[in-house]
Amino acid sequence: MKINVTRSSMPSFEEYIEEIKPLWDSRWLTNMGAKHNELEESLCNYLLCKNVSLFTNGHLALEAVIASLNLTGEVITTPFTFASTTQAIVRNGLTPVFCDINPEDYTMDASKIESLITEKTSAIIPVHVYGNVCDVEKIEKIAKKHNLKVIYDAAHTFGVKVGNKGIGSFGDASMFSFHATKVFNTIEGGCVTYSDDTLTQKLQIQKNFGMKDSENYTEIAGNSKMNEFQAAMGLCNLRHVDKEIEKRKKAVQRYMERLNGIKGITAWKEQKGVTHNYAYFPVMFDKDVFGASRDEIAQKLSENGIFARKYFYPLTNEFECYKGKFTLQSTPIAKKAASEVLTLPLYADLTSEDVDLICDIILNV
Numbered sequence: 001m002k003i004n005v006t007r008s009s010m011p012s013f014e015e016y017i018e019e020i021k022p023l024w025d026s027r028w029l030t031n032m033g034a035k036h037n038e039l040e041e042s043l044c045n046y047l048l049c050k051n052v053s054l055f056t057n058g059h060l061a062l063e064a065v066i067a068s069l070n071l072t073g074e075v076i077t078t079p080f081t082f083a084s085t086t087q088a089i090v091r092n093g094l095t096p097v098f099c100d101i102n103p104e105d106y107t108m109d110a111s112k113i114e115s116l117i118t119e120k121t122s123a124i125i126p127v128h129v130y131g132n133v134c135d136v137e138k139i140e141k142i143a144k145k146h147n148l149k150v151i152y153d154a155a156h157t158f159g160v161k162v163g164n165k166g167i168g169s170f171g172d173a174s175m176f177s178f179h180a181t182k183v184f185n186t187i188e189g190g191c192v193t194y195s196d197d198t199l200t201q202k203l204q205i206q207k208n209f210g211m212k213d214s215e216n217y218t219e220i221a222g223n224s225k226m227n228e229f230q231a232a233m234g235l236c237n238l239r240h241v242d243k244e245i246e247k248r249k250k251a252v253q254r255y256m257e258r259l260n261g262i263k264g265i266t267a268w269k270e271q272k273g274v275t276h277n278y279a280y281f282p283v284m285f286d287k288d289v290f291g292a293s294r295d296e297i298a299q300k301l302s303e304n305g306i307f308a309r310k311y312f313y314p315l316t317n318e319f320e321c322y323k324g325k326f327t328l329q330s331t332p333i334a335k336k337a338a339s340e341v342l343t344l345p346l347y348a349d350l351t352s353e354d355v356d357l358i359c360d361i362i363l364n365v
């Protein structure tokens, strides 16, 4: 028996075949086809956002929106994230400035942003890490005051709501990832959500070789269009995503019942006023109190065929590729979190029995 950290959600084979059948008549396989356009419209409704622009993956969506907003100089961001966030900033020729996180929900500590702003700062790129919502109000206030753009890496927050607002409606834009391992997948895929209609053409140009029309190339850009087979998978998965999130919630509740209140363990918790998507279940292990380190627990689990992830370790401000190129601000709270965190297996079909087995192993280390 083997339990991986995640397992992709899929529709039935028959449902997918039915969805892709028309492609054998239309012979229109990519370049903003019927499935692509239907998915954009469905996602506007589901995510409660004014505009959605689809991409072949989340990372290229983030690169494209950064390029579309014409950012320059420095961008304030978090090192407690997947490589993609920082790489997208650097690949756009920008300098990442690292802000520490708060120890409550591991998102950017908004009270530390202003001290990092210089005359070169053009934007803030925070991450709704693990599906936890950033301090969107405070970040908006700071951005307004200093005339900065805000792009959220919302890769973890598909379907999350704050009150009755879609998480993708905050800031100038948000990027969602539809990678196979995420709550909602299009095999690989992603999107940008935004309110300003003038971004539509800019994103279109970015994803299609810098082409404004067939005779005018106005930007230096690559290719990051979503194809029809990806969009068809998205249309199918979207029909089931609410049920999948409901099942994830059950697994998370069982984890919380088993791990809350154990000395030395800090497990994920809900945020007030937020409708969560139960994307991840991160747990912090304080070795001195719990008696075993994160690494020892990960080792014990893997000996039992259970694969948790040190997500996120290492921090991006410790990546070898940035050494000597940037001032890598130290972020002690993020560093502590990266040394203690283990993200436990979580997916819709993970049963309560599976969760109990995982918790039994952890509690017996």
Ligand SMILES: *Cc1c(COP(=O)(O)O)cnc(C)c1O
Residues within 6 Å of the ligand: 057, 058, 059, 060, 081, 082, 084, 085, 127, 153, 155, 156, 176, 177, 178, 179, 188, 189, 190
């Ligand atoms: C998955 C992920 C991405 C990248 O998305 P892809 O669709 O895999 O390119 C970016 N940021 C974060 C935080 C992620 O977890």
